[in-house]
């Protein structure tokens with residue numbers, strides 16, 4: 001799994017963004033950018049009264065972006081209204097006042113953005129995207145001081161992260177081992193038992209740098225410590241006391257980087273249309289799986305599935321409907337596959353599977369059920385529901401078979417299935 005997939009299982013998160021501002025041109029520009037680039041619904045208001053009415057009408061607010069000068073409210077009135085309703089709030093203003101900025105940041109306003117700065121619109125879009133994604137990311141805070149831990153945890157929660165806490169290195173390693181959704185660890189150095197540097201080293205044995213970002217934290221004035229953290233596998237270092245803004249920038253930069261690596265990995269290993277693993281990724285994984293299963297004496301089967309008369313679907317319903325059909329088949333394959341099965345789009349309308357630990361009757365049942373799932377699919381299209389069938393060739397691995405043999409025979413049986421009338425599973429011959 002990479003970072004493109006939801007890190008936390010798909011829960012329905014509130015999506016609506018409130019944009020409270022009296023400049024209509026600015027509201028239009030921000031709302032358009034958020035709706036188009038992030039696909040989040042935006043509701044706009046130009047006065048506190050309008051904002052209150054909107055807040056009463058809906059209960060799925062994720063974030064408020066607000067100016068500070070409204071016809072019926074000013075500065076603290078505006079912020080009090082939004083924070084008072086428990087809304088995550090970003091101030092976007094033309095008013096530069098350092099005292100005010102500091103005061104608002106102390107009050108858990110997420111950020112204070114100057115709207116006249118060049119690039120402020122891009123920054124706002126980045127910020128909203130970051131805050132939206134943070135809600136699907138779990139962060140671990142490791143510190144033996146309960147108050148320091150609570151402080152870091154509450155900062156992370158302000159920025160939307162789900163937070164898990166650990167009071168020492170051993171507890172932190174247990175969390176990392178158990179919880180594969182952790183993507184960020186804030187590790188204090190001075191802890192009894194296991195220091196942060198040692199914890200980082202051990203954590204790295206469990207999770208690589210492109211999986212969990214570790215940020216070392218210390219208040220000690222020791223110039224060697226930063227290097228020791230980094231050499232032990234930390235991605236970054238934060239010296240206490242830090243400002244809230246530095247904290248947010250460092251954490252965000254590290255999480256951005258993890259996501260970038262995740263999306264690059266996705267580009268290399270996933271099929272663009274269906275999101276399934278691609279042929280190359282399948283072959284790499286399968287090359288390892290085949291000998292492993294053979295040595296363990298466990299059954300393994302390879303199968304190639306091809307949608308029947310797919311050209312007719314494209315010709316009759318259009319290429320776009322054909323793409324929908326391929327996505328629908330991919331979704332059925334993913335749902336049908338058990339943990340441990342390997343599924344990929346091989347190209348065109350052809351898919352490939354590697355299925356361990358099933359043989360004979362249960363193996364045939366597995367592929368028959370898959371064939372029926374595709375036969376039963378109704379794919380919505382502008383011209384009605386599109387239906388299709390698929391043919392499947394299956395080959396069970398013998399003691400001396402390599403991957404090439406398995407795939408060649410599965411392919412031959414697929415063509416027997418086509419020649420035999422399509423919409424069938426062939427596992428012999």
Ligand SMILES: Nc1nc2c(ncn2[C@@H]2O[C@H](COP(=O)(O)OP(=O)(O)OP(=O)(O)O)[C@@H](O)[C@H]2O)c(=O)[nH]1
Nearest residue numbers: 306307308309310311312314319320322323348349
């Ligand atoms: N919509 C869409 N069509 C694709 C894609 N990749 C390949 N195709 C089409 O898939 C069709 C495959 O056709 P054929 O290989 O002739 O086979 P078929 O029509 O499925 O017939 P049988 O396999 O013999 O049942 C071609 O028309 C390709 O253009 C894709 O990503 N999207």
